[in-house]
Amino acid sequence: MSTDRTLIRGARPLGGDAADVLLRGGVIAEVRAGLDAEGATVVDADGLVLLPGLVDLHTHLREPGREDAETVETGTRAAALGGFTAVHAMANTDPVADTAGVVEQVWRLGQSAGHCDVRPVGAVTIGLAGQQLAELGAMADSAAAVRVFSDDGRCVSDAVLMRRALEYVKAFDGVVAQHAQEPRLTEGAQMNEGELSGRLGLRGWPAVAEEAIIARDCLLTAHVGSRLHVCHVSTAGSVEIIRWAKSKGWNVTAEVTPHHLLLTDDLAATYDPLYKVNPPLRTHADVEAVRAGLADGTIDVVATDHAPHPHEDKDCEWAAAAFGMLGLETALSVVQHTMVDAGLLTWADVADRMSRTPARIGRVSEHGRPIAAGEPANLVLYDPSASRVVEPGESASLSRNNPYTGLELPGRVVHTFLRGTPTVHEGKPA
Amino acid sequence: MKRHLLSAADLSRDDAELVLRTAEELRSLADRPIKKLPALRGRTVVNLFFEDSTRTRISFEAAAKRLSADVINFAAKGSSLSKGESLKDTALTLEAMGADAIVVRHAASGAPHRLATAGWTGSSVINAGDGTHEHPTQALLDAFTMWRHLGALDGRRVAIVGDVLHSRVARSNALLLRTLGAEVTLVAPPTLLPVGVDGWNVETSYDVDSVLPKADVVMMLRVQGERMNASYFPTVREYSRRYGLDARRMAQLQDHTIVMHPGPMVRGMEITADVADSSRSVIVEQVTNGVAVRMAVLYLLLGGSEPAGTTERDAA
């Protein structure tokens, strides 16, 4: 199939009125109804929603180091199947992405895989050890042009170190993405602290451990005039604190994961580690609060925290299991189910929360753009009327720790285009 | 009865009373010349202990043997953290050996639940203590001991005093005693009561002296001195002074009130030696009752083909 010229026929840009969209030379050439095919490859998109390619601020691709769980190639293929055209690869690999060399390696692996753009996240501290700043400037200046820095998986809990990191990244317009988890309050913690953790005898993970760090970091970022991004907000209290920080005009952004939009802590009663995740699944009230926060813009973006783990790390008792769940291939469906179908977000809002704003936070200039002539042809066509029962074996990921296993979710990614080239065609890798 | 015993909540009131009645029937056996029953002949019971607990293992072993079951003791190395021997691999091995019941003790809360539900084995699973979650046969033997001393437990007041937060015994007892109609008061410093305990359908108190005079049963829980290192209380001395059961506090009890302890005791910490050895103490009897109750559980879960009380000679 020719990839030079593609005519998308009858799609609904941002869920609006149907139009034809011509892609040529990797960019959008024209958008209007009744375009002539003129020899272009025609994609029949009747009834499909057209969105800018999704951008994930929080993906664990596991390479280098845990290629048994995921590789850049498999993870980005899963990303494309989920409608993503750019992902931010978290730094907690082995070796840690704390040098220009490692971030460039990950960036090049992404380029050669070609399923979506890979923007490496740089570690804030050497080895994620929380002791000494990594060479943030070298990573920013590298070919990978890192702008997002995070010790994700660990919290930069030292207040001085966090302050310095926030200050330092101002030199290259970076942002510190904090995994907000007060370590002393969460030693050995296994699940949300509440009545259920007490009954199940699983060490509780109090909401305050997240909220205290977020509050502190908001104050720090205001004090030094920097940019803070809060990873995977999971509690109602966190939403309130961020809402307050934003009301002050502080430069704070936040993300919520699809699983925190849908799943609740009562799943821990199964003791099935499929539901073990960091931060933990919270209560129904927390789910309501993060949905409301995402709807009103307090929470800026949806980020997957796609966290693949090999089977044996989940096929064991809860305490021995790894934290984390897959998310790339189900994110858009979960957002449709929890937000769009619930009347909380329009498709234009989804484009904002899953493409435009994450691209802006990550300073990814070629993504999250309007669907208009002259813009890069990073696009996804999505069928909201489809539905499916989630079958973990069907994933492109190397891992199977899918918490939606057996659930019926709406929607299906039909086509994904990266700079005009299909990466997904009819729901299959192109 | 359900096929597994993972939590005291698995037992309905009828189930629990059936266990107690069966245990009573079996206990009388201890006084007979022939101590063995054929009820579980040809069945295999595995004691799978990932955590050392000689007393619980011996109790289950004696119970299974008195029912003529074949017993395999399997002491697995490795805690949940060291990832030594995997629970799954062990389960698959036992499945291959044809275990009818697996009695499991594990440091990880929920490990017996996983064993029963993950599809690794078709055996009945009996929780012999999992992490800080539950220890249902301990609760059954405690209830049995109370029942023998006090009769029906409806409206009886049971005070459970000590490290409730880390106690699987407290969790199972709270559930089972409520099922049997008793009133339960958990007594501990606020640091050692779980978050959300308000939802347990029990009373709580920080003041042991206000609870003791009304109690029919006082159950003291083991408190590890090391907890003070994590600031659960300031010092062992302060803990003992505020929550320990000594002769002075024992004097506040009603005449019929019994004192229990699931063992092993830390004498001088939660209980003084004179209280533990006093006539109110039923601590030694708890051990005897443990065997009878575990016999009843094994018998009922494995659906022994003979009536429980049938002896070798009767059956022949």
Ligand SMILES: [Zn+2]
């Ligand atoms: Zn994280």
